[in-house]
Amino acid sequence: MSEHNQDYKFIDRISSYEISEQAKLKSNPMVSVLMITYNHESYIAQAIEGVLMQKTDFAIEIVIGEDCSTDRTREIVLDYQKKYPELIRVIISDNNVGMMNNSKRTMAACRGKYMAICEGDDYWTDPYKLQKQVDFLEANEDCTLCFHATKFIYENNPERNFVHRPKKIPANCKFTMKHAILGGGGFMATNSMLFHREYILERPKWMDEAPVGDSPLMLLLASKGKMGFIDDVMSVYRVMTPNSWSSTMRDRQKSKKHHFAILKMCDDFDNWSNKKYHQFVVRKKLKNKLNYLIRSFRNILK
Numbered sequence: 001m002s003e004h005n006q007d008y009k010f011i012d013r014i015s016s017y018e019i020s021e022q023a024k025l026k027s028n029p030m031v032s033v034l035m036i037t038y039n040h041e042s043y044i045a046q047a048i049e050g051v052l053m054q055k056t057d058f059a060i061e062i063v064i065g066e067d068c069s070t071d072r073t074r075e076i077v078l079d080y081q082k083k084y085p086e087l088i089r090v091i092i093s094d095n096n097v098g099m100m101n102n103s104k105r106t107m108a109a110c111r112g113k114y115m116a117i118c119e120g121d122d123y124w125t126d127p128y129k130l131q132k133q134v135d136f137l138e139a140n141e142d143c144t145l146c147f148h149a150t151k152f153i154y155e156n157n158p159e160r161n162f163v164h165r166p167k168k169i170p171a172n173c174k175f176t177m178k179h180a181i182l183g184g185g186g187f188m189a190t191n192s193m194l195f196h197r198e199y200i201l202e203r204p205k206w207m208d209e210a211p212v213g214d215s216p217l218m219l220l221l222a223s224k225g226k227m228g229f230i231d232d233v234m235s236v237y238r239v240m241t242p243n244s245w246s247s248t249m250r251d252r253q254k255s256k257k258h259h260f261a262i263l264k265m266c267d268d269f270d271n272w273s274n275k276k277y278h279q280f281v282v283r284k285k286l287k288n289k290l291n292y293l294i295r296s297f298r299n300i301l302k
Helices: 044-052 073-083 099-109 129-139 177-186 214-222 252-272 278-301
Strands: 007-011 016-020 031-037 060-066 088-092 114-117 143-153 162-164 194-196 226-238
Touching (some): 016 073, 031 099, 031 129, 044 060, 044 073, 060 073, 060 099, 073 088, 088 099, 114 129, 129 143, 129 194, 129 226, 143 214, 177 214, 194 214, 214 226, 214 252, 252 278
Parallel strands (some): 031 060, 060 088
Antiparallel strands (some): 007 016, 016 088, 114 194, 143 162, 143 194
């Protein structure tokens, strides 16, 4: 890595290093784009290009957490960092730390007033995505989060592709904790989220113990304010790509473990919020249990 002539900065808690050229970075980016990646050789360039094409009247940074990929992902990421040293910072380590820890350490390295997320196998399609979302949050101080419609694609089964958006959109395009709880992690695509970084600086314990990152993040932000929605399709979420969360849920044992971990997360959140939203948590748990039983029954019939 010495050929890149970067500075190395140790990130506390989770063993990692930052590769960047500090002197060339923007000092006060308005938006930090968090991008975690592992074995995304076929996708990572498109993910990065979707951020590079953004047209904004403010500064941004791209913070990429590369988790010791076994393919050419790290090489591609470092080549982009060398080409765009004023924009890109790379967080790496000598050993694989796993998706959740990679996300935590990359998030901790972000500096912007706002944060946006684009994982390495997804990509953005609208060059004004960040500008639209920042403008929305700047104009709506009661919102902590802004999200938008997203195209879900199945590369091996394109007839299943669809546009993901809430079924019922309020007149003011603002959602509340009720929607966050009942909608679960599938309520919004992670790559559509832009939010105030200040609200996630101190993570409650239940977040760190959760089996996923998107749903707890949404719940935490919804506890601080409303969630604004822009009905424009501005990103693509790939379903069932190798090493993705959706592909790992094909394994029955992993699916079972995940199911019970989500139920525990619901209880932990319920206690943390002093049961303020208890009626919605109970409804969500019942829905999860029913869906799990249906999936299990279908698997038995196969």
